[in-house]
Amino acid sequence: MSDPTPIIEIRDLTKTFGSVIALSGVSMSVMPGEVMCLLGDNGAGKSTLIKTLSGVHKPTAGEYLVDGKLVDFDSPRDALDQGIATVYQDLAMVSLMSIARNFFLGSEPTIGWGPFRRFDIQTAKRTASEEMAKMGIDIRDPEQPVGTLSGGERQSVAIARAVYFGAKVLILDEPTSALGVKQAGTVLRYIAQARARGIAVIFITHNPHHAYPIGNKFTILKRGKTLGTFTKGDLSREEMIRMMSGGDELEKLEHELREFSGDEAVGELVQGVSATKRDEDAIAPLKPEVQQRSNEID
Amino acid sequence: MASPTTPADPPTTAPPEDERVKRAGLLRNLLRRPEAGAVAGTIVIWLYFAFAAGTNFASASGTALFLETASELGILTVAVTLLMISGEFDLSVGSTMGATTMATAIFATTYALPLPVAMLLSLAVALLIGFFNGILVVRTKLPSFIITLGSLFAVRGATIALSLGAAGTSNVDALARKVPGWEAWRPLFHSSFFSIQQVRERTSFTGEVTQVTSSIDFDVSILWWLGLILVATWMLLRTRYGNWIFAVGGDETAARNVGVPVGRVKVSLFMATAAAAWLASQIQLFGIQSAASLRGELQELFAISAAVIGGTLLTGGYGSVFGGALGALIYGMVRLGVPAAGIDSQLFQVVLGVLIIIAVLVNNFVRRQALGGR
Numbered sequence: 001m002s003d004p005t006p007i008i009e010i011r012d013l014t015k016t017f018g019s020v021i022a023l024s025g026v027s028m029s030v031m032p033g034e035v036m037c038l039l040g041d042n043g044a045g046k047s048t049l050i051k052t053l054s055g056v057h058k059p060t061a062g063e064y065l066v067d068g069k070l071v072d073f074d075s076p077r078d079a080l081d082q083g084i085a086t087v088y089q090d091l092a093m094v095s096l097m098s099i100a101r102n103f104f105l106g107s108e109p110t111i112g113w114g115p116f117r118r119f120d121i122q123t124a125k126r127t128a129s130e131e132m133a134k135m136g137i138d139i140r141d142p143e144q145p146v147g148t149l150s151g152g153e154r155q156s157v158a159i160a161r162a163v164y165f166g167a168k169v170l171i172l173d174e175p176t177s178a179l180g181v182k183q184a185g186t187v188l189r190y191i192a193q194a195r196a197r198g199i200a201v202i203f204i205t206h207n208p209h210h211a212y213p214i215g216n217k218f219t220i221l222k223r224g225k226t227l228g229t230f231t232k233g234d235l236s237r238e239e240m241i242r243m244m245s246g247g248d249e250l251e252k253l254e255h256e257l258r259e260f261s262g263d264e265a266v267g268e269l270v271q272g273v274s275a276t277k278r279d280e281d282a283i284a285p286l287k288p289e290v291q292q293r294s295n296e297i298d
Numbered sequence: 299m300a301s302p303t304t305p306a307d308p309p310t311t312a313p314p315e316d317e318r319v320k321r322a323g324l325l326r327n328l329l330r331r332p333e334a335g336a337v338a339g340t341i342v343i344w345l346y347f348a349f350a351a352g353t354n355f356a357s358a359s360g361t362a363l364f365l366e367t368a369s370e371l372g373i374l375t376v377a378v379t380l381l382m383i384s385g386e387f388d389l390s391v392g393s394t395m396g397a398t399t400m401a402t403a404i405f406a407t408t409y410a411l412p413l414p415v416a417m418l419l420s421l422a423v424a425l426l427i428g429f430f431n432g433i434l435v436v437r438t439k440l441p442s443f444i445i446t447l448g449s450l451f452a453v454r455g456a457t458i459a460l461s462l463g464a465a466g467t468s469n470v471d472a473l474a475r476k477v478p479g480w481e482a483w484r485p486l487f488h489s490s491f492f493s494i495q496q497v498r499e500r501t502s503f504t505g506e507v508t509q510v511t512s513s514i515d516f517d518v519s520i521l522w523w524l525g526l527i528l529v530a531t532w533m534l535l536r537t538r539y540g541n542w543i544f545a546v547g548g549d550e551t552a553a554r555n556v557g558v559p560v561g562r563v564k565v566s567l568f569m570a571t572a573a574a575a576w577l578a579s580q581i582q583l584f585g586i587q588s589a590a591s592l593r594g595e596l597q598e599l600f601a602i603s604a605a606v607i608g609g610t611l612l613t614g615g616y617g618s619v620f621g622g623a624l625g626a627l628i629y630g631m632v633r634l635g636v637p638a639a640g641i642d643s644q645l646f647q648v649v650l651g652v653l654i655i656i657a658v659l660v661n662n663f664v665r666r667q668a669l670g671g672r
Contacts, residue, residue, distance in 0.1 A: 094545050094548035101541055106545075106556035108538040108541055
């Protein structure tokens, strides 16, 4: 990774919807093989930013560079062609369709020619199973409708699909928000695997405990502006949480609640936001395996 | 075998299977297909009319009749099913039939164009109607129910107005006499592709026994129908386009996000539906040999009914062409069977109505099963 060119870079990106300023002058860059966590509270502009990166929105002003070259995407398809794959919160999967059909949706393999060109369903089934196995998931039956999978499994199908189609940049929109502790751990493991393959990952979340163990860099958005990009060394977890959610406000809330109820338990509840030990433990067992897999890939 | 076997040894010959997949029985797997309900319905309804109507229904002649009835609707249903799987409706199918019937007749008589040219112009009219329906739905993002409800009236009204303006009438009859080349083109749309000669003995009132030969004709429209079923099924299940149809109906946003050209899929399906309406109307035209601007009324609702009876979801994303074909077959059987069984033919619509409701109940159950059941 000696290449100094960021795979994705934005400079002074601004996006307005009528009179609403969703993003104002946001700059950031991501290198290959790096996990950039995009943090921020609701309404901070995270969704607008990733939709701009993935070609759904066009920036109102500012520069967007992929691999050092200025780009102007008209549709998500353009972004995909440049290797920028987005796994949306709503997953971009059709629940009544099978895993294999979903895996290749929009990029179906074909055999035959002319009017007899057809969807190569056997290849689709086999490849979907193989790719999922590479991510460490053993799918039961590639003909199974996606609607029958659990949330974590669906996320992993979506990630495996993006990786298979040659994503250089993987944008994950809150992939862990709806998941339980164990499933979130599974998804974090895939993120680590994708990173080990040299893929740049932009990981959007408002859960600092998912972001901190996996991220290399953290960009914090607040009300459409960045509070800056920090590397892990520069920023402790507590500082990060304080910045993204307005820790001062939380402290004030704590005092207020205590005044109203006179209950000590409230204090613990608010402090629980920064209780980090447990999450570190949750992710720790995953680390050796990630290491081993990244060796295999190298 | 070197190792000693004990009777307690588990059998080792079974192929390795994923322990998480419960082995579903064949029957259960079949029941999960969208057309499961329609298959059962077809059998039950056939048996019912076979008993109730006897040889009026369960005979070669009865079969030829209900197949012909089913095929005219079935041709529409093939396209309507695909459109519904993609999550859209077309209520203007019947009006398009009226428009294309009149277009062919007026181009061939009033404007004296050669028949094939008249028919191609009529097809162009259909494709134009379909294109406008599709573009309006895609661009305005209004429900297709609303857009095509509008075109249902607009197309019908325009047909009557333009017919009166161009030909001074909204009905053109005796086409076989008026249009040169009629007999040359008729076999393609209305002719018998298969006949059974039946010899029956008839005893006249004087006691004389005479032999009467009658022929049972299977109409070529049945072939059109079968051909369309095969092509559409193959397209739906085995091509990229088919995958996109399911995706667009299942989750439009998801489909768009992965790069499926949602607009093109929808517009092309609206055009295919209009083209099917054209084919059905030309078959009818050659059968009746006259054109009327009110042709095809209610056909849009019958086609949607057939698709729904065949297991296609009203909300899109799920369904099968074969199911829709069975729906059309049920329509044909009921249409013929009700009068053949001596039931008041007004009851035809009652039967159809009840069938639609039962079909939707069954289909909801089947879909829950497909998604794992509870």
